Amino acid sequence: MVLLSNKKEIPRTVRLKYRNGELIIKEGDYGISIYKIIKGVVEIFNQSDDRNITLTHLGPSEVFGETAFLTEGTTVRSASVRAVGDVEVEIWHANTLLGEFNEMPPMLKHITKEAVKRLTRMNNLVSQMTVQREDEKDERSADKAALEKRRHYRKKVDLDCFYSPVGVYPRPRLKAVIRNISLRGMRMDVTIKPGTNFSLDQGDEFFVEANLPNGKDIKLTAKILSIREPKIPGRFSLGMFFTGMREGTEKELGFYLMP
Numbered sequence: 001m002v003l004l005s006n007k008k009e010i011p012r013t014v015r016l017k018y019r020n021g022e023l024i025i026k027e028g029d030y031g032i033s034i035y036k037i038i039k040g041v042v043e044i045f046n047q048s049d050d051r052n053i054t055l056t057h058l059g060p061s062e063v064f065g066e067t068a069f070l071t072e073g074t075t076v077r078s079a080s081v082r083a084v085g086d087v088e089v090e091i092w093h094a095n096t097l098l099g100e101f102n103e104m105p106p107m108l109k110h111i112t113k114e115a116v117k118r119l120t121r122m123n124n125l126v127s128q129m130t131v132q133r134e135d136e137k138d139e140r141s142a143d144k145a146a147l148e149k150r151r152h153y154r155k156k157v158d159l160d161c162f163y164s165p166v167g168v169y170p171r172p173r174l175k176a177v178i179r180n181i182s183l184r185g186m187r188m189d190v191t192i193k194p195g196t197n198f199s200l201d202q203g204d205e206f207f208v209e210a211n212l213p214n215g216k217d218i219k220l221t222a223k224i225l226s227i228r229e230p231k232i233p234g235r236f237s238l239g240m241f242f243t244g245m246r247e248g249t250e251k252e253l254g255f256y257l258m259p
Contacts, residue, residue, distance in 0.1 A: 012092070012093070013090050013091060013092055013093075014090070014091045014093075015038065015088060015089070015090050015091070016088070016089055016091060017086070017087065017088045017089075018040075018082075018083040018086070018087045018088075018089070019083060019086060019087075020083055020084065020085050020086065021082060021083060022082060022083050023080060023081070023082050024042060024081045024082060024083060024087070024089065025064070025065060025077050025079075025080060025081040026077065026080050027046060027047060027076075027077055027078065027079050027080040028076050028077060029076060029077050030068075030076055030077070031065070031068055031077060032065075032068050032069045032094040033065060033069070033091050033092060033093055033094060034063060034064075034065045034066050034069050034091070034092045034094075034097065035063065035064050035065045035081075035089045035090070035091055035092075036061070036062075036063050036089065036090045036092065037058055037059060037060050037061065037062050037063075037064075037087065037088075037089055037090075038060065038088040038089060038090050039060060039086070039087065039088040040059075040060070040083060040084070040085055040086055040087030040088060041057055041058065041059050041083075041084040041085060041087065042057065042058050042064065042081050042082065042083055042084060042087055042089075043056075043057055043081070043082055043084050044056050044057070044058065044064060044079050044080075044081055045079060045080055045081075045082070046078075046079050046080070046123075047080065051134065053126075053130045053134075054130075055079060055123050055126055057084065064081055065077075065081075066116070067116050067119070067120060069094060069097070070112060070113055070116045071113070071116065078120055078123065078124075079123065153182055153183075153257055154180045154181065154182040155180060155181055155182065155256075155257055156179065156180050157178055157179065157180060157181055157213075158177060158178075158179065159177065159178040159181070159210050159212070159213075160175065160176075160177060160178075160210070160211075161175075161176050161177070161178050161188070161208055161209060161210035162174065162175060162176070162208070162209045162210075163176050163188070163190065163206045163207065163208045163209075164206060164207045165198045165204065165205075165206055165207075166204075166205040166206060166207060166221065167205075168197060168198050171207075172196075172197070172198075174190070175191075176188050176189060176190040176191075176208075177189045178208075178210060179237070181253070181257075182257065183242075183250065183253060183254060183257060184241060184242060185222065185225065185239070185240050185241035185242055186222065186240055186242075187237060187238065187239055187240070188208070188222075188237075188238050188240060189235065189236070189237050189238075190235070190236050190238060191234055191235045191236075192234050192235075192236065193234065194234075200224060200227060200236055200238065201224065201227075202224050202225065202226070202227065203223055203224060204223065204224050205221055205222070205223045205224075205243060206221065206222055206223075206224075206240075207219070207220075207221055208220055208221070208222055212252065212253075212256050213256075214255075214256055216252040216255075216256070217252075218245075218246075218249045218252055218253055219245070219246040219249055220242050220244060220245045220246065220249055221242070221243045221244040221245075222240040222241060222242050222243060223240060223241060223243050224238050224239070224240055225239045225240055225241050226238070226239035227239075
């Protein structure tokens with residue numbers, strides 16, 4: 001590292017103030033000045049695509065910008081720094097520090113540079129891991145949104161099924177037709193014949209079995225949410241919500257409901 005000569009006297013330090021959100025250092029720029037925080041907090045971050053990856057926050061008496069200085073200005077700034085609230089920093093120009101740095105024993109200089117290299121690698125690793133976590137989070141959110149969409153998506157069908165009232169013995173096994181179905185519920189048309197040993201009321205629960213058009217069986221329990229008055233005597237249209245599913249039914253039904 002070489003001490004630069006300049007006829008003009010360069011101030012040893014300069015103090016500057018920044019407002020909230022103002023950029024102090026920009027990633028990718030060249031520069032070898034070092035900054036010490038006098039007042040306030042700064043955010044150290046990398047940019048990846050259109051997102052900012054926060055590496056850390058620093059406060060009073062902490063220093064940033066040392067990486068470019070210790071690599072002798074041969075590398076660009078490895079991260080951006082911006083003010084979080086009002087910030088005051090003290091800037092040390094490289095010329096004021098190079099002489100003292102060059103007077104250090106070679107081994108100490110080597111140790112310092114190696115520590116900076118490790119810190120840079122660690123920051124890069126943190127940035128990569130953060131991007132990966134954010135990507136995985138976005139994927140989970142997208143999967144959750146798709147699942148919620150499928151839960152509310154109601155598919156029109158004409159699906160023969162069998163149903164039995166819960167808690168009624170001997171348990172009859174009666175035919176019905178599912179008119180539409182989702183992951184949350186369905187509408188089922190039933191015909192109640194004279195002599196049937198149960199009635200239809202809101203909250204009544206039923207076992208339901210059906211074979212999907214793709215050949216997969218589903219077995220579940222469902223409660224009556226609404227009952228449409230019959231246009232034909234004895235025939236009812238039941239709005240129902242699911243209260244339970246046999247293992248594998250939700251998966252099979254989910255696949256069937258996919259667009």
